[in-house]
Amino acid sequence: MSGDTAVVIGAGVAGLASATLLAREGYKVTLIDRLEEPGGRAGTFTTPDAPGFRWDAGPSWYLMPEAFDHFYRLCGTSTEEQLDLVELTPAYRVISEPAGPADPTRPPEVLDITPETIIETFEDIEPGAGQRLKKYLDRSSLVYDVAIQKFLYNNFTQPHNLLTREMVMHARLLAVLLSRSLDSYVKTVAQDARLRQVLSYPAVFLSTEPKAAPALYSLMSHTDLIQGPKYPRGGFSAVVNSFIKLAHDNGVEFQLGTEATEIVTFGKQRRHALAGTSKPRVRGVRVRDVRGSRQRDPQTHTRIIPADIVVSAADLKHTETQLLPRNLQTYPHKYWDKRNPGLSAVLVYAGVKGQLPELAHHTLLLSKDWDPDFQAVFGAQKSWSHSMYVSKTSATDDDVAPAGYENLFVLIPTAAEPGLGHGSAFRDSASGRAEDTRVREIADQALELIAEWVGIDDLDKRMVVSHTVGPADFAERYNAWDGGAIGPAHTLAQSAFFRGKNISSKVENLYYAGATTVPGVGVPLCLISAENIIKRLRADHTSGPTAEAAAGHRKA
Structure with missing residues (x-):
């Protein structure tokens, strides 16, 4: 059935990957995004007031290389052809909060983490811990x-896939790991x-x-x-640019500055005595052109992009509660009332x-006692964590900062609270909206902590630019639920098949991809979420990655 059409909502990593794999299946794909640049939360941030500086805008840890390798092979290429990966030594650094008042004569407590020596590192600090590690x-x-093999590349359409000899053999271990917390x-x-x-x-990277x-x-x-x-040389923008190029090379049509306002359906839900229940089907996506303006004007002319299937790689709560009428929502508002936005x-x-x-x-900067940090983020006070992450890609890449300068990306965990x-x-500038005082306060206080813990007394004087x-x-x-930065928390009740389904129960041919659905948060899992859509379309009920011999399979 060549000639079938697909619309993918959201041009982040999951949307780009979904569009490319759909195109390789033979669909005519239109990829839309309200923003005027693809990449979503990933990619690069630059600013005219700091020429020569580039920052990874969001994701910055290149982990789970098998997921990237597999995705690129499905697209008829390879990681080696697409990226220049650099080994990091150390892999990362941990700096602990000083035990007492700031003392410039006392060096910071530093722990460098390197896979080749991690056992020895643990053993040196705590005899016996090396062997336990x-x-x-x-x-x-x-x-x-x-x-x-069993959980990530799996739509859980046939639960008996989990009842294998391997799973039975490891059942006791898995039961233990599911019944206790990571902390314990x-x-x-x-x-x-x-x-x-x-x-x-x-766990923080799992929201x-x-x-x-x-x-x-x-x-x-x-x-x-x-x-x-x-580290992908060029930063995560190199990864995102490779995804964008793959989408273009496979014939995906990009419509950026184009906001989805409704998933359009036809037909009504009916129950037939013999055939069971028939569901409405997608007809397309209603959109409005917002190119050249960040203002949302409800009076703007809308149009419909027809589609035989729709994949929403946008925030799942937004998709369900804003783009579908109440009677067609698989995950209505009450579903989210009991969930954790991360x-x-x-x-x-x-x-x-x-x-x-x-x-x-x-570099990870971690409080001596970090329980108050997590209470600040996940408790009632709706504040910020003193344990934070700093990326300095200028340590590895000469092209991200002018000569003689460093670039810093700081991630300060906060409560999922847009009111911050x-x-x-x-x-x-057209709207006149300025940086909010609370955000600037959090940023400044965090930078002061970094300077104090690390021992950089003049950090504030040497800073030439700081955006938040x-x-x-x-x-x-990004229409993120409660302003979440990563995606719904990976608690037990929001992991694996408890995280929901990547297909609508109320609308035929409506699918979901990205960090807010299965299998979860992070760039590698977003790639996997795209592949799981293809497995559904192929009626592939297996667990594990798609056989690469089938890569590039096109519908006849």
């Missing part, structure tokens, strides 16, 4: 492999607080906290402590004069 990592690698599990490895934090901080994440996510230690993060963030894009050898390419405000990075992104920006630019 080795067993922990062996289990994390086992669980990682099981997740790849890492306590079996080490007593030293820093070592526990190294093993449990990946949750260690006490709420199931121990199953110990599999994340396989990615950062065994594989180690890589965390938001204040992002800082800063340029600094001179060198900052105190910071590595990736907008930043300055996407300020619209706030929770309200995530809500406004």
Whole structure:
């Protein structure tokens, strides 16, 4: 049935990947996005007031390389052809909060993490922890492999796929890891607080906290402590640009500055005695042109882009509650009332004069006692975390900052609360909206903490540019639920098949991709979410990655 049409809503990583794979299936694909540049939260931030500086705008950890390798092969290419990956030494650095008042004579407490020496590092700090870590990592690698083969590339359309000999053999371990928290599990490895934090901080990248994440996510230690993060030269924009080029090369039509206002359907839900229930089908997507303006004018002329299938890679709550009428919502408002939106963030894009050898390419700054940090983010106070992440890509890449300068990307976890405000990075001069005071306060206080903990007394004086992104920006630019920065939290109740389905139960041929649906958050999982759409269209009920021999299969 060649000639079938598809519309993909959202030109972020999941949308780009979905559009490309659909095009390779033989669909005529239109990819739309309200923003005027593809890439969504990924890619690059630049600003006219800081020529020569470039920052990764969002994602910056290149993990799960198998997911990238597999996606590129499905597209008829390879990672080697698309990217120049650089090894990082150290893989990342951990700097702990000073034990007492700031003392310029006392060096910061630094722990450099390198996969090749991680066992020795644990053993040197806490005798016996090295061997316990080795067993922990062996289990994390086992669980990682099981997740790849059984859980991530799986639409769970045939539950008996999980009843394999391999799954039965590992059932006891999986049951243990699902029944306890990551926080309690890492306590079996080490007593030293820093070592526990190294093993449990990946929960933050899953938009949750260690006490709420199931121990199953110990599999994340396989990615950062065994594989180690890589750096795609050129930053994550190099990754996004490769996805954009693949979409163009496969014939995807881009319509940017084009906002989806409604998923249009035809037919009514009917129940037939013999045929069961028939559902309305998608007819297309109603859109309005917002190119050249960031204002949403409801009076703007709309049009319909016809489609035989629609894939929404936009925020799932927005898709369901804003683009569909109430009677066609699989996930109505009441569904979200019981869910956890995860965390938001204040992002800082800063340029600094001179060198900052105190910071590595990736640096985690962690409080001695980080329970108050998680209470601030996930509790009632709706505030920000003093434990944060700093990326300095200028440590590895000469093209991201002018000679003699460093670029810093700071991610400060906050509550998912749009009321914390907008930043300055996407300020619209036409609207007159300024950076909100609360966002600037959080950014400034976080930068002061970095300077104090790391021992850079003159950081504020050397800073030549500093732009911010706030929770309200995530809500406004990406229609993110409660201004979430990453996606719904990976708690037990929001993982695997509990996270929902990537297909509408009420509308035929409506599918979902991206971080807000299965399998979850992060660039690799967004790529997998796109492939899972193709598996549904092929009626492929298997678990595990699609056989690469089928890559590029086109409908007759």
